[in-house]
Amino acid sequence: MKYFIQIYGCQMNYSDAERVAAILEKSGSEKTSKESEADLVVFVACAVRESAVARLYGNGKKFKRYRLDNPNFKAILTGCVVKKDQEKLGKIFDVIIDIKHINELPAKLGLEAKETEKEFDYFQIKPEHESPFTAYVPIMTGCNNFCSYCIVPYTRGREYSRPTQEVLNEITELVRQGYKEIILLGQNVNSYRPDEATDFPALLERINGIEGDFWIRFLTSHPKDMSEKLIKTVSESPKGTNHIHLALQSGNNDILKKMNRKYTKEHFLMLAETIRENIPDVMLTTDIIVGFPGETEEQFQETAELMRMAKFDIAYINKYSPRAGTASFEMLDDVSWEEKKRREDTLNAVLRETALENNQRYIGRTVEVLIEREDKKNYFGKTKSFKDIKIKKNETDKSTVGAFAKVKVTKVTPWALEGVIMDDD
Numbered sequence: 001m002k003y004f005i006q007i008y009g010c011q012m013n014y015s016d017a018e019r020v021a022a023i024l025e026k027s028g029s030e031k032t033s034k035e036s037e038a039d040l041v042v043f044v045a046c047a048v049r050e051s052a053v054a055r056l057y058g059n060g061k062k063f064k065r066y067r068l069d070n071p072n073f074k075a076i077l078t079g080c081v082v083k084k085d086q087e088k089l090g091k092i093f094d095v096i097i098d099i100k101h102i103n104e105l106p107a108k109l110g111l112e113a114k115e116t117e118k119e120f121d122y123f124q125i126k127p128e129h130e131s132p133f134t135a136y137v138p139i140m141t142g143c144n145n146f147c148s149y150c151i152v153p154y155t156r157g158r159e160y161s162r163p164t165q166e167v168l169n170e171i172t173e174l175v176r177q178g179y180k181e182i183i184l185l186g187q188n189v190n191s192y193r194p195d196e197a198t199d200f201p202a203l204l205e206r207i208n209g210i211e212g213d214f215w216i217r218f219l220t221s222h223p224k225d226m227s228e229k230l231i232k233t234v235s236e237s238p239k240g241t242n243h244i245h246l247a248l249q250s251g252n253n254d255i256l257k258k259m260n261r262k263y264t265k266e267h268f269l270m271l272a273e274t275i276r277e278n279i280p281d282v283m284l285t286t287d288i289i290v291g292f293p294g295e296t297e298e299q300f301q302e303t304a305e306l307m308r309m310a311k312f313d314i315a316y317i318n319k320y321s322p323r324a325g326t327a328s329f330e331m332l333d334d335v336s337w338e339e340k341k342r343r344e345d346t347l348n349a350v351l352r353e354t355a356l357e358n359n360q361r362y363i364g365r366t367v368e369v370l371i372e373r374e375d376k377k378n379y380f381g382k383t384k385s386f387k388d389i390k391i392k393k394n395e396t397d398k399s400t401v402g403a404f405a406k407v408k409v410t411k412v413t414p415w416a417l418e419g420v421i422m423d424d425d
């Protein structure tokens, strides 16, 4: 059997896909990079937006064609999908399986005897990592926050934190294999709490204690749970990278309340300032929704103003779109698409300015970089603070993809740095 995996969504889905691949490999299937050649097409999908469900449903005709050509063909759906949508999608997918029960997939396909039915055992599957130097490690899944626009608590269920020792064992093994960048994942890593005695800062401290030369990143953080203790732990952590993703969503307190975010803009600004004071050269990134139901021009301007003050490096700006099954679906979506687009463009212009201003500080400085790929003339990588960097090759350097290098920054744009390799001595 040949399998092909199609991934939509966030890093959590990419991480889940690595476990799906491991399960299929274990049952004797072989990966193909061509969907049309596959006997098994697995969608690890994000149905967080209504439009994503329509896009998934749009595969129906193609699957029919594949079934005619190949009687063994099966389409499988997993990832972030709500029960209600599963009924409709069940018409085009042969198997829809909760990611938490992915262990049962081979049995459902008649490939191998059922292994186990225990929920969350999928965390114990040893993933087939896509990269030989960067690895996603989920530390928790699910969400208890119920932001009014978000379907995730309904697709992923309530929060579950992996036992600390299980996480530490996985990372120790990755570092032993030579992995250089460990990205801890969770819908809200700040609420990691597998037991009374352990919280996220405690986990970070223990990961820092693992011997080896590697970086630790984590995604994503909810402002209401971002503690001073965590900021201090990151600032003191030798392997911690200076990148914090803190989702703002709106800079107006009434909209934040309607979004059920449980913090104020004043609290967010205090956090942004504390982070900048304590973590030198921090890269601060965020998510913002424009055109939430009832958002007035003045309320929108408060978001723009907060963005100028927080000086983000990257902001993922989304135009609000209602999602059936969420609380905000019942609110009147009264900001036109054109107006949402205008607000998005306005915020992107603010971002361009703050990102460039932040990057200009790097000119002339030497930074540590993890090289991720190369072409004939350049290497491409990430700095410790998660900035993209292009590095001119020279004839004498001995750098390699997947290794750290010291790079002097020579040029910047709002979205990336450029530089040259420095000799070790």
Ligand code: SF4
Pocket: 143, 144, 145, 146, 147, 150, 151, 152, 153, 187, 188, 222
């Ligand atoms: S914190 Fe809010 S936006 Fe994030 S996953 Fe949970 S409900 Fe969704």
